[in-house]
Amino acid sequence: MLENYQTSFLSNIKDIIGRHWLRRRPHLKILDMGCEPGGHQLKAIAELTSGEVFGINVPENFPSPEAITVAGDRVRMLRMDGMNLEFEDSTFDLVISANVIEHAPNPDRFISEAARVLKPDGLCFIETAPVWTSARGHHIMEMMVAENCPQETAFIDDGSVIPEWAHLNLSRDELERILAEKLQPETVQYILWYLYDSNDLCKQPWSSLSESFHRHFPHMHLMPRPLPGIDLSKMPADGREDYLVYGFKAVGRKRALGPVARRLYWRLRKLGL
Numbered sequence: 001m002l003e004n005y006q007t008s009f010l011s012n013i014k015d016i017i018g019r020h021w022l023r024r025r026p027h028l029k030i031l032d033m034g035c036e037p038g039g040h041q042l043k044a045i046a047e048l049t050s051g052e053v054f055g056i057n058v059p060e061n062f063p064s065p066e067a068i069t070v071a072g073d074r075v076r077m078l079r080m081d082g083m084n085l086e087f088e089d090s091t092f093d094l095v096i097s098a099n100v101i102e103h104a105p106n107p108d109r110f111i112s113e114a115a116r117v118l119k120p121d122g123l124c125f126i127e128t129a130p131v132w133t134s135a136r137g138h139h140i141m142e143m144m145v146a147e148n149c150p151q152e153t154a155f156i157d158d159g160s161v162i163p164e165w166a167h168l169n170l171s172r173d174e175l176e177r178i179l180a181e182k183l184q185p186e187t188v189q190y191i192l193w194y195l196y197d198s199n200d201l202c203k204q205p206w207s208s209l210s211e212s213f214h215r216h217f218p219h220m221h222l223m224p225r226p227l228p229g230i231d232l233s234k235m236p237a238d239g240r241e242d243y244l245v246y247g248f249k250a251v252g253r254k255r256a257l258g259p260v261a262r263r264l265y266w267r268l269r270k271l272g273l
């Protein structure tokens with residue numbers, strides 16, 4: 001029912017609730033920004049609390065009646081833009097989002113909205129990959145090609161078809177020439193359209209996302225993730241640190257734990273509690 005990356009997000013949420021003070025609140029109010037539209041993931045998130053779960057997304061037909069049924073009674077699905085949330089300040093205990101921020105035209109606004117609707121003692125968890133400036137930041141994934149160009153059999157997203165960082169290093173014509181040697185003409189046009197003409201990606205460097213997180217959350221723990229096995233010789237020549245960050249997990253709070261709470265928190269963690 002859920003893809004691997006969606007199951008992995010779910011297990012991260014479970015982990016987050018289990019490790020932090022949130023687990024002592026049985027009735028969590030959770031917001032998933034850019035949720036899985038079928039309602040399956042929201043249903044699974046609702047099983048982690050006896051509180052309420054809100055899922056927002058932007059398509060015109062969101063939410064579908066089937067998805068509302070799948071998600072169940074404790075889930076509310078609302079058509080809303082993550083950059084302009086229609087919730088009061090300080091509404092949620094936990095604000096989460098997976099694989100959405102790289103699509104938001106204004107990620108800084110997305111992050112500031114996540115911070116605004118979070119309760120002062122709440123927690124925000126945002127994860128995604130790939131970041132635009134990473135080796136595969138073009139975001140052309142195998143399942144996208146399979147869906148949009150079903151006749152294509154030669155596309156594989158391992159850096160051998162679209163060279164790593166080609167979307168930053170090459171002009172449209174240069175990339176078209178490389179792709180035309182390997183892929184069917186419709187696939188080449190689909191890839192060029194997605195990269196150069198569609199507005200699906202926000203195309204911001206990792207450093208700018210990271211700066212926004214730190215600005216909107218006084219207490220932010222960023223865990224950047226590299227992509228193993230990439231060919232560093234293809235990295236853009238200015239060698240910025242941005243290029244090595246493939247994806248990330250971000251855990252943000254608005255208020256720091258006090259010294260006593262922090263000591264207690266670490267002691268409980270040491271004891272495995």
Ligand SMILES: C[S@@+](CC[C@H](N)C(=O)[O-])C[C@H]1O[C@@H](n2cnc3c(N)ncnc32)[C@H](O)[C@@H]1O
Pocket residue numbers: 005006009033034035036037056057058059080081082083097098099100103104105
């Ligand atoms: C790759 S999907 C990820 C969906 C889901 N979080 C998951 O992990 O399966 C990206 C989602 O972000 C949504 N999205 C894009 N821009 C958004 C915005 N500004 N506000 C809310 N959702 C947005 C898209 O409609 C799409 O459903």
